[in-house]
Amino acid sequence: xxxxxxxxxxxxxxxxxxxxxxxxxxxxxxxxxxxxxxxxxxxxxxxxxxxxxxxxxxxxxxxxxxxxxxxxxxxxxxxxxxxxxxxxxxxxxxxxxxxxxxxxxxxxxxxxxxxxxxxxxxxxxxxxxxxxxxxxxxxxxxxxxxxxxxxxxxxxxxxxxxxxxxxxxxxxxxxxxxxxxxxxxxxxxxxxxxxxxxxxxxxxxxxxxxxxxxxxxxxxxxxxxxxxxxxxxxxxxxxxxxxxxxxxxxxxxxxxxxxxxxxxxxxxxxxxxxxxxxxxxxxxxxxxxxxxxxxxxxxxxxxxxxxxxxxxxxxxxxxxxxxxxxxxxxxxxxxxxxxxxxxxxxxxxxxxxxxxxxxxxxxxxxxxxxxxxxxxxxxxxxxxxxxxxxxxxxxxxxxxxxxxxxxxxxxxxxxxxxxxxxxxxxxxxxxxxxxxxxxxxxxxxxxxxxxxxxxxxxxxxxxxxxxxxxxxxxxxxxxxxxxxxxxxxxxxxxxxxxxxxxxxxxxxxxxxxxxxxxxxxxxxxxxxxxxxxxxxxxxxxxxxxxxxxxxxxxxxxxxxxxxxxxxxxxxxxxxxxxxxxx
Ligand code: DGT
Ligand code: CA
Ligand code: CA
Numbered sequence: 001x002x003x004x005x006x007x008x009x010x011x012x013x014x015x016x017x018x019x020x021x022x023x024x025x026x027x028x029x030x031x032x033x034x035x036x037x038x039x040x041x042x043x044x045x046x047x048x049x050x051x052x053x054x055x056x057x058x059x060x061x062x063x064x065x066x067x068x069x070x071x072x073x074x075x076x077x078x079x080x081x082x083x084x085x086x087x088x089x090x091x092x093x094x095x096x097x098x099x100x101x102x103x104x105x106x107x108x109x110x111x112x113x114x115x116x117x118x119x120x121x122x123x124x125x126x127x128x129x130x131x132x133x134x135x136x137x138x139x140x141x142x143x144x145x146x147x148x149x150x151x152x153x154x155x156x157x158x159x160x161x162x163x164x165x166x167x168x169x170x171x172x173x174x175x176x177x178x179x180x181x182x183x184x185x186x187x188x189x190x191x192x193x194x195x196x197x198x199x200x201x202x203x204x205x206x207x208x209x210x211x212x213x214x215x216x217x218x219x220x221x222x223x224x225x226x227x228x229x230x231x232x233x234x235x236x237x238x239x240x241x242x243x244x245x246x247x248x249x250x251x252x253x254x255x256x257x258x259x260x261x262x263x264x265x266x267x268x269x270x271x272x273x274x275x276x277x278x279x280x281x282x283x284x285x286x287x288x289x290x291x292x293x294x295x296x297x298x299x300x301x302x303x304x305x306x307x308x309x310x311x312x313x314x315x316x317x318x319x320x321x322x323x324x325x326x327x328x329x330x331x332x333x334x335x336x337x338x339x340x341x342x343x344x345x346x347x348x349x350x351x352x353x354x355x356x357x358x359x360x361x362x363x364x365x366x367x368x369x370x371x372x373x374x375x376x377x378x379x380x381x382x383x384x385x386x387x388x389x390x391x392x393x394x395x396x397x398x399x400x401x402x403x404x405x406x407x408x409x410x411x412x413x414x415x416x417x418x419x420x421x422x423x424x425x426x427x428x429x430x431x432x433x434x435x436x437x438x439x440x441x442x443x444x445x446x447x448x449x450x451x452x453x454x455x456x457x458x459x460x461x462x463x464x465x466x467x468x469x470x471x472x473x474x475x476x477x478x479x480x481x482x483x484x485x486x487x488x489x490x491x492x493x494x495x496x497x498x499x500x501x502x503x504x505x506x507x508x509x510x511x512x513x514x515x516x517x518x519x520x521x522x523x524x525x526x527x528x529x530x531x532x533x534x535x536x537x538x539x540x541x542x543x544x545x546x547x548x549x550x551x552x553x554x555x556x557x558x559x560x561x562x563x564x565x566x567x568x569x570x571x572x573x574x575x576x577x578x579x580x581x582x
Contacts, residue, residue: 318336
């Protein structure tokens with residue numbers, strides 16, 4: 001069983017308990033377990049097979065979760081999950097995916113009207129059956145119908161996989177193929193190589209001595225659920241997670257051309273092909289050929305393919321036909337940010353709020369990544385469900401940070417924790433801590449956690465008002481979207497960015513795989529407006545710090561350079577920017 005399936009059990013248990021109106025902390029513990037499991041790189045199934053006890057070493061997984069993981073792996077099911085489904089039908093869970101329908105409302109809709117799915121809900125709204133329910137009216141019916149339309153759009157896109165599902169699985173598969181005798185080159189292509197926020201299927205290319213043997217080996221990978229097709233040079237499988245993987249074997253002389261072709265995007269390829277045509281060349285997945293003589297002029301290396309059409313090599317993240325070909329032609333491609341440029345994380349949760357790792361564990365992990373600093377940014381009190389800090393507990397966090405820093409200084413270690421908090425931006429645009437408390441913090445990360453349905457004007461004013469206070473350093477997950485789950489709230493991003501520039505606030509690129517917020521298009525806008533970007537992870541577990549890779553590659557899709565990134569600065573410069581404004 002794949003970690004994704006195990007996490008799904010915990011997410012559903014959490015939803016079902018919430019619909020029933022159970023204790024929010026119990027709800028949260030299952031939700032956190034799902035988050036932790038999704039962030040693991042090791043397969044739980046293999047851990048349990050080898051040494052069940054070692055589950056205890058995973059931070060954030062307590063005894064009762066531990067037992068449930070074993071139960072799910074051993075029996076392919078979970079008793080608690082089944083029991084809950086007897087009380088609340090599966091279809092009611094679907095209602096939660098409609099924006100504005102929380103667990104309490106879903107429970108009410110089910111109990112009062114027997115609504116068991118989005119289809120039922122749509123019919124009830126159209127039949128004006130909702131307006132008589134407590135707390136609802138005509139307007140709520142209209143709102144729900146609009147939200148159902150959004151839900152349908154999201155559902156269509158949720159057949160795609162998050163990067164955090166596709167990327168580690170593709171990596172594992174590639175390692176497996178590389179080890180096989182006779183395999184020479186292995187490379188991922190497609191949307192994964194372009195680091196799109198979601199991936200439809202994984203495309204892998206190889207060169208090898210004997211293609212048929214490689215295809216045979218490919219379909220024998222232990223994570224394969226189903227072999228869709230297997231030919232001499234091509235095969236397709238579906239993994240246990242549901243992810244489809246295509247493999248193609250190529251001749252060495254065509255590998256670069258195939259890599260270029262299968263990396264896409266399709267519209268980038270079309271633009272390159274048109275360009276080749278104008279130059280009297282023909283381009284295909286086999287190579288670049290002279291239109292007149294048919295002679296092959298390039299194909300072995302991707303660089304050569306671009307050179308043949310008069311262009312420098314273009315980073316895969318840029319290949320969306322969004323001006324990259326023109327920029328390449330002018331010699332004006334961006335000098336893209338790299339993972340090794342990142343010097344620290346500015347959005348991290350510890351056990352002081354809803355994180356699963358202690359401040360010390362997080363600091364250890366950050367040092368292991370070669371970072372210079374990390375801001376500890378636990379939630380403020382408004383986010384009660386996440387055990388947000390009141391000002392008294394904030395003092396404890398601050399003294400905790402100071403204690404860790406003193407210890408590091410004694411040992412002569414240069415790494416520093418930064419005093420921070422993820423402060424809720426209230427509906428009226430004020431921050432959820434007093435000025436006195438805010439003054440004690442070096443890194444105030446502000447975020448919207450409720451009231452998502454405001455009008456665009458109100459939301460824009462709410463956020464800008466927070467910037468005007470002068471206390472905000474970073475605006476976290478600026479649009480609030482959750483990929484495949486929640487559409488962004490309505491906000492005028494241009495105005496928010498202009499204000500960010502004016503008040504020296506950085507905008508976050510939240511690297512959590514379901515957020516990736518800002519997205520590529522917004523990042524490009526931020527860059528054009530000269531707004532600083534903070535590539536943070538929002539880690540709720542030490543293992544989540546690795547999510548920075550998704551952030552960095554999303555930043556590259558937004559044409560972001562090192563100079564645009566706040567946490568690519570060294571500690572001293574960072575502290576100056578936090579103090580003075582970016
Ligand atoms: P995905 O899988 O939906 O996330 O997106 P991609 O980009 O990986 O698309 P996929 O797997 O259908 O095909 C891989 C690449 O192959 C695609 O990015 C570009 C190239 N390709 C596929 N079909 C065509 C086509 O009809 N024309 C051209 N020029 N390129 C194509
Ligand atoms: Ca693909
Ligand atoms: Ca494909």
